[in-house]
Amino acid sequence: MNWTAIYSIFSFEMARFFRTIAQSIISPVLSTSLYFVVFGAAIGSRIQEVEGVSYGAFIVPGLIMLSVITQAISNASFGIYFPKFIGTIFELLSAPVNFLEIVIGYVGAAATKALFIGVIILITAFFFVDISIAHPFAMVAFLILTCISFALLGFIIGIWAGNFEQLQLVPLLIVTPLVFLGGSFYSISMLPPTWQIISHFNPVVYLISGFRWAFFGSADVPILTSLLAIGLFTGLCMAVIWWIFRTGWRIRQ
Amino acid sequence: MPTIVDIKNLRKSYDGGFEALKGVNLEIEEGEILALLGPNGAGKTTLISTICGITTATSGTVTVSGHDIITGYRETRSMIGLVPQEINLEPFEKVINTVRFSRGLFGKPRDDAALEKILRQLSLWDKKDSQIRALSGGMKRRVLIAKALAHDPRVLFLDEPTAGVDVELRKDMWEIVADLKADGVTIILTTHYIEEAEAIADRVGVIAHGELLLVEDKAKLMARMGKKQLEVQLTKPIKTIPKALQSDALTLSKDGTTLVYSYDTRAERTGITKLLADVADAGLVLADVMTRQSSLEDIFVDLVQEDAA
Ligand SMILES: Nc1ncnc2c1ncn2[C@@H]1O[C@H](COP(=O)(O)OP(=O)(O)OP(=O)(O)O)[C@@H](O)[C@H]1O
């Protein structure tokens, strides 16, 4: 393993993040606060409790997931798309690094940024609602796993994208609906039966359910199923990336 | 001199079937400066990109210092530095950061003293904290060179390093190349400026339509392919060449003051002695005599035209 190269990629990407740290933090904090005001206060005054948890607290895991998933995807996709776009990718291709090292560098940095945002949102949430975390370690583990798996997905999108529109399109068209329909703001059990069944094909349901379990100790789907689902998803992304580098798809002629 | 880069039967077809390299064989010697000349689209960049790992060959092999570029990519790529033809740089990065990144990416531990030396050598040290977008085009090109040198490569590829660079900077660049050669770095550069190859290369390769037409020692090439011309200036202009002197090799300048005689340096008899005697016999008085050798440019143009025919 060329750890020096991995560290170089990682720290170069992180430097970009810290250069624009203010705007990196302000926007997720602001939007989360708005969610609390709109959903927590407006809807929360009508829905008192979901599964024995106050509505304000109930949406915290979903809100964190929403931001973390969006951030992981956009950071990772931009991180690898940008060198492709401006042509600096030639350096990566001519460097003595293998695909795993490139992925660890870029995906690691994107996941770290997303994790950072997730933690900041959690801290913000403490200002609005009372929350206690039932399984803190599981919570952190879920958070990290989510950051990594969606950063992997973002990496694939970044390599696939041929222009900036496509780079925005996938998150907008696929990921946002999946996350919103994934039970961020409600329990799946609140849906009509047919929609409950459809929801089980949405991978994000398992994530948010598992994450919520870590907070409140109760979940829509069994925790092991959640773990299995996210494990499968991560494995799938890794396989696609491995194939991309083996064939040089969209990067090496 | 030992071979450092050994290219055997290298072929490259791009998606869509276009064959950009048609079986290139080339041995690059350690420590030399090799200039690759060729018209646009000849395959120079494709050749370099393949050696560096940016494109994959369709068939054939390349070894660098005995390591195959596919199976031994870590060894070969660690030894190679590449300055690409296009200026590809992150506009918002600082010079020093992007150069440091390059060194790390190639697996070398951080060494700010080494980077300082490189940046000073390229007259970039006082720009080290500038954003790249704030640099001039020539400076950007030097940043690319600094990035390529950041990991102390043994082999340096310069893909048209002096394209769009003013005369002053071009001379600087040649000095940098000479310094690197003195440090034992093998340098392969592509160029459209033939005077550049003439000025700095040890050997010259000519490539056209994906084929390497020749690789030869520059001096030998110029001696072998070079035609010489003898110019005889007369004290008084003449209207036509006297009958006794007329031959295919002799022409008269428009103003009638100069006779130009072309001859081949390889020929056993150049015919100069006879010409001068005949000139005297014809009653012409010489004002001056000089010889001119054809440049690499003439040789190059001849070669590429021959290939096209
Ligand atoms: N990615 C690509 N896909 C298809 N064809 C390509 C690609 N890159 C280069 N070519 C073709 O391969 C041939 C050689 O291109 P190359 O860039 O190697 O030429 P070059 O000798 O470097 O030319 P120049 O002096 O203009 O830089 C050209 O005909 C070019 O159109």
Ligand SMILES: [Mg+2]
């Ligand atoms: Mg080129």
